[in-house]
Amino acid sequence: MDMKRKTALAVVAVTLVACLALSWRPARAQESKELLFGMSAAFTGANGELGMEFYRGMMAYLDHFNSSGGADGWTIRILPANDGYNPVPCFQNTIRFIEQDKVFALCSYVGTPTTTRVLPLLQKFEDRHIYMLFPFTGAQPLRSEPFGKYVYNLRASYFDETSGLVDNLLSIGRSRIGVFYQSDAYGRTGWDGVKRALDRYGLEIVGEAAYRRGASFDQDFTEEVEHITIKDVDAIIVIGTYASQGAFVRDARRSGFKGPIAGLSFCDSDKMLELLTEQSKRDGYDYTGDLIHTQVVPSYSDLNYPGVRRYREIMGNYKGVPMTQTEGCKPRRFSYVSFEGFLNGVLLAEMVKRMSDYPSKERIPEIMESLRNFDLGIGHHVDFGGERRQGLSAVYFTTVSDGIFNTFTNWERWRK
Structure with a gap:
């Protein structure tokens, strides 16, 4: 990553962190008719732009909901906390949400x-x-015993996505089919989904390789590509994040692999x-x-x-949270990630309306x-x-056309 891009990302991160700091104040829901929800997500680090984009989409709708009077005067406030996509800070954030902030519920965790x-x-x-409520993950432990009864998932699961692929x-x-996956609970869930489907x-x-969480776009995955492609694979499914998957695609094409490379919704295909x-x-x-990319929401186009x-x-006019961008690219007004966050906000508001x-x-x-x-x-x-x-099980398949990922139904172009 060059210095210009690092500087651009740092500016966005600092701005967002400032916004988070302003929103962090003691919970007084019953006095103010304000319901507080705790959100732990990556707002910095290799996966930081995904967390920012998801939060931005949700807040676009919730700010609209609150400015319209909420639900019989009840408004929603999100207490965001940065975990950098690391389990220990996320655990600490959650303890604070429960013990100190007395949040109404946990909402829209990422990863x-x-x-x-x-x-x-x-x-x-x-x-x-x-x-x-509505975490940004399709992992199976959130959908099965013993913990599934405490979690309400909006999105389709990784098993749904990998089965469809x-x-x-x-x-x-x-x-x-080969698999390249992140060596943690996310990657192993996706790997397991592919295995079960096969x-x-x-x-x-046929061939597989793994990488450590936190890899950047600058990472060299030539060795991992060779480890998979030497097995004569004719398609590769990646369970990764936008930086790692982008780096893998780059190195796979440089090595001469021409088959389809598919990824899951969590990757943030727009950013990749x-x-x-x-x-x-x-x-x-x-x-x-x-x-090829699976999505759990339809195309925003x-x-x-x-x-x-x-x-x-609503998103096109939203100014509350800074738009994210890559050096040399325009800020993202719309994305699959912010659309999913937006729908989370819609459903959260509907829950509050009903109570x-x-x-x-x-x-x-x-x-x-x-x-x-x-x-x-x-x-x-x-x-x-x-x-x-x-709540949903729909999976949408997308590929690049007209400069963005758009949905498609005909797979014949990739017939072997």
Whole structure:
């Protein structure tokens, strides 16, 4: 990473941290008719821009909700805390949220290694009715016993995403699938999802390699690429973050691998595309071709969805949290990550509306289970009825066209 880009990112991070500091004040929800929710996420470090973008999307809607009077006068305030995508700070932030700030609930945590680390705290504080709402992870421990009963997930799971990728790749004759994954709870969950999907067809992962969490775009993954491609793979699924996956794509193409490279929604495909676009300009080689990405929200450019139109209207005019950007690229007005954060805000506001007569932590399960067939305007309805802990299961497949990741349905271009 060059100095100009480091400086640009530092300015954004400092600005956001200042915003977070201003929002951190003692909880007095009952006095002010304000409900407080604690959010631990990466706002700095190798995954910092993803955390910023997710927070920005959620706050765009919540600021709109609050400025419109909230729900019978009840407003929502988010207490954000930076964990740098590291489990220990996330654990510490969570303890502070519960013990010191007395938050109403935990909300919109970012990342599998961080979020899964705090799950035992939900069990420990069961008598205080602490629930986690809409974390930005598709990991299985948040959806199964013993901790799943304390978590309400909005998004599809990583098993949903990896199953969809494997099914479609096999349908076009690409059965020799390799996996490159982050060596932690996130990467292992994705790896397990690919393995389970292949098991259904009596197949195995052909080649695999892992990397340590926190890798930057400057990392050299030539050795890892060779370790996978030497097994004659015809497609690679990456379970990584935007910097690491971008670096892997760059080095895979430099090594001569021409097959499709697929990634999951957590990667922040928009950010990865920015990095690869800039690298393409420097090298005179297009690194953005034959990329596939799963998303858990529809394309933010598809105006057929009323939820997309609403997001673009509110997000396009939002000035509350600085937009993130890469050196040489324009700030991102819209992204899959901020759209998911925005939908989190919509659903959080809906929960508060439904309990505005008497907001209570104890009522969260009752209210969440009342969200049946709830329309977010994205083509699939949210359903938490019948003790479901995952509201949506839809997975959208995207590839690069017209300079952004857009949805597609025809996989024939990649038939082997």
